[in-house]
Amino acid sequence: MKITFVGAARTVTGSSHLIEINNTKILLDHGMYQGKRKEAFELNRQYSIFHPEEIDHVILSHAHIDHVGNIPTLVKKGFNGNVFSTFASRDLARILLEDSARIQEHDVYFVNKRRIEQGKKPFEPLYTVDDAMKSLDHFVGLGYHNRFKINKDIAFTYYDAGHILGSAMTLLEISERDKKLTIGFTGDIGRARRPILRDPEQLPDVDILISESTYGNRLHDKDEDVIQKFISIINRAIVKKSKIIIPAFSVGRTQEIVYYLRKIFDEKLVAEIPVYVDSPLAVNATDIYKQHPECFDKETRSIISDREDPFGFDKLTYIRDVQASKALNKQSGPMIIISASGMCEGGRVLHHLANNIEKPNTIIMIVGYSAEYTLGRRITDKEKVVRIFGDEYKLNAQVEVFHSFSAHADRDEMLGYFDKFNREKIKKFFLVHGDYDVQLDFKKSLEGIGFNNIEIPKRGHSFNF
Ligand SMILES: [Zn+2]
Numbered sequence: 001m002k003i004t005f006v007g008a009a010r011t012v013t014g015s016s017h018l019i020e021i022n023n024t025k026i027l028l029d030h031g032m033y034q035g036k037r038k039e040a041f042e043l044n045r046q047y048s049i050f051h052p053e054e055i056d057h058v059i060l061s062h063a064h065i066d067h068v069g070n071i072p073t074l075v076k077k078g079f080n081g082n083v084f085s086t087f088a089s090r091d092l093a094r095i096l097l098e099d100s101a102r103i104q105e106h107d108v109y110f111v112n113k114r115r116i117e118q119g120k121k122p123f124e125p126l127y128t129v130d131d132a133m134k135s136l137d138h139f140v141g142l143g144y145h146n147r148f149k150i151n152k153d154i155a156f157t158y159y160d161a162g163h164i165l166g167s168a169m170t171l172l173e174i175s176e177r178d179k180k181l182t183i184g185f186t187g188d189i190g191r192a193r194r195p196i197l198r199d200p201e202q203l204p205d206v207d208i209l210i211s212e213s214t215y216g217n218r219l220h221d222k223d224e225d226v227i228q229k230f231i232s233i234i235n236r237a238i239v240k241k242s243k244i245i246i247p248a249f250s251v252g253r254t255q256e257i258v259y260y261l262r263k264i265f266d267e268k269l270v271a272e273i274p275v276y277v278d279s280p281l282a283v284n285a286t287d288i289y290k291q292h293p294e295c296f297d298k299e300t301r302s303i304i305s306d307r308e309d310p311f312g313f314d315k316l317t318y319i320r321d322v323q324a325s326k327a328l329n330k331q332s333g334p335m336i337i338i339s340a341s342g343m344c345e346g347g348r349v350l351h352h353l354a355n356n357i358e359k360p361n362t363i364i365m366i367v368g369y370s371a372e373y374t375l376g377r378r379i380t381d382k383e384k385v386v387r388i389f390g391d392e393y394k395l396n397a398q399v400e401v402f403h404s405f406s407a408h409a410d411r412d413e414m415l416g417y418f419d420k421f422n423r424e425k426i427k428k429f430f431l432v433h434g435d436y437d438v439q440l441d442f443k444k445s446l447e448g449i450g451f452n453n454i455e456i457p458k459r460g461h462s463f464n465f
Contacts, residue, residue: 010439011035027055028059030067060084086167088165091288103346144168145157160198162200171204195256205426207465209430212408212434214434217438226260234270240334247349253367255286258338259300275335342376358394366401366402378395379399423451427453
């Protein structure tokens with residue numbers, strides 16, 4: 001058996017790991033690399049480690065673009081096998097891949113305008129909406145805990161990862177000649193005691209562990225502070241008639257914020273004010289959440305059995321229509337607008353920011369991580385002047401930063417998770433999906449609780465077992 005690390009190796013995007021057993025080749029995830037433009041362009045298009053037509057199956061951990069986002073390219077370049085995923089991941093992949101394809105088409109359109117002016121050959125988009133739709137034909141939905149035999153030598157089982165709807169950890173059981181091996185792949189590890197989703201499930205003891213390490217040296221804020229902070233911001237908005245703008249990822253974060261707001265208003269902790277979810281993708285994603293109660297925790301299921309909607313309340317409006325989105329601009333506060341994208345790199349949130357960022361009574365709530373050089377990061381850092389649609393705006397709005405809204409386990413949560421594993425059994429513990437300096441810190445922490453044989457593979461590194 002051989003493992004080759006194809007992506008998310010010493011970095012956080014492009015999750016993809018190749019497992020070769022006898023003559024079968026399996027990819028764990030096939031995500032999009034999202035880094036510097038030129039590098040991303042090459043890495044997502046060129047297959048130097050394997051050829052797409054050699055791959056027999058993909059086992060998907062979850063539907064985030066950095067895990068699923070390059071499957072349309074794989075299919076376009078000759079892959080003709082199954083993409084196994086949970087049912088919810090397949091449904092989310094449909095809307096996320098379509099959205100990603102639109103972004104690809106849009107991006108290349110502007111680049112090509114310039115190239116054509118310069119007399120250069122236009123680029124093809126990485127993939128089109130059509131390619132994305134074709135790739136969905138390959139998806140095969142499976143339930144959690146349903147051991148699935150790929151062939152006589154390979155079986156796998158999904159465990160709940162508690163990260164986003166449908167997210168899974170994978171247990172692979174392999175037999176090669178007389179040898180039996182188990183591999184655990186965490187995908188992205190979620191967090192215990194979070195709303196909506198179940199807590200991450202414990203994988204059984206394994207011979208080889210492949211784990212994410214995104215927050216391997218960071219700790220999130222405590223949960224209780226969030227509700228209190230939220231309430232005081234809403235109270236301030238009521239007094240000042242403020243618009244609270246929350247840039248949020250459409251899948252996961254938006255539903256979580258809505259869930260919290262519903263709870264706060266339901267328990268009458270603060271007066272109810274109008275809330276708008278203004279993002280077509282977020283509206284579609286919320287519909288998919290509602291179709292998969294099998295992924296919910298007990299609390300959320302009991303809300304449903306009381307015939308209530310965990311993602312709805314009286315003053316909440318979901319907006320798809322552009323005119324309705326524009327009309328928000330003429331309405332006065334207090335109100336809350338939840339809109340994508342989370343890092344403020346595109347989407348309708350840009351219009352709301354452009355219209356309100358110079359007003360001192362606007363409150364911008366940052367509830368997620370923003371990468372360097374994005375508008376989201378500049379707002380998080382409270383820069384005095386920011387650019388939106390090429391124009392300069394003074395950042396007069398109040399900025400409130402939350403650190404606890406993460407879908408990833410932090411260092412201590414991950415250490416708590418791994419602490420239950422039998423150290424003796426693990427032959428190799430691979431750390432993937434993290435920045436290298438963070439991974440080095442996390443490796444030390446793991447060694448501190450008795451783990452050995454920890455490896456931080458580079459892209460292209462192979463290991464035989
Ligand atoms: Zn993820």
